Amino acid sequence: MEENEALVTALLASNPNWKRGIWQYGNLGNVKKVTDAKECENLCQEHNEECTHWNYYVRKKECALRANTWQNPGYHEDVNWSVTGLGPASGERSDQDLAHHTRTGDERRRLKREGSKREL
Numbered sequence: 001m002e003e004n005e006a007l008v009t010a011l012l013a014s015n016p017n018w019k020r021g022i023w024q025y026g027n028l029g030n031v032k033k034v035t036d037a038k039e040c041e042n043l044c045q046e047h048n049e050e051c052t053h054w055n056y057y058v059r060k061k062e063c064a065l066r067a068n069t070w071q072n073p074g075y076h077e078d079v080n081w082s083v084t085g086l087g088p089a090s091g092e093r094s095d096q097d098l099a100h101h102t103r104t105g106d107e108r109r110r111l112k113r114e115g116s117k118r119e120l
Helices: 002-014 037-046 094-118
Strands: 029-031 053-057 062-068 084-086
Touching: 002 053, 002 084, 037 053, 062 084
Parallel strands: none
Antiparallel strands: 029 062, 053 062, 053 084
């Protein structure tokens, strides 16, 4: 446990925008085996319409993306084995707004994948 605490402390020192804890609700997806918190932050940026927060679990080296709204905030600062940060999407939206943004993001990513396949 002390090793995890030391890793979290080092990560927090490396970026003043990150903080200790997790966002519990609004699961957007987990990606296992990320290399570090910066990679987790970058994954959240790729979901710019939906991702409000990301959690990097130091023990598991796992990334959890969150799509929170004002109706389901869920921040817990007492979790000492995780680092969290803000994503590009606003948490000041309703659940209905989130559903719209999720459909928009899914469509944008689908078109991007199809465009990549055409280039091959």
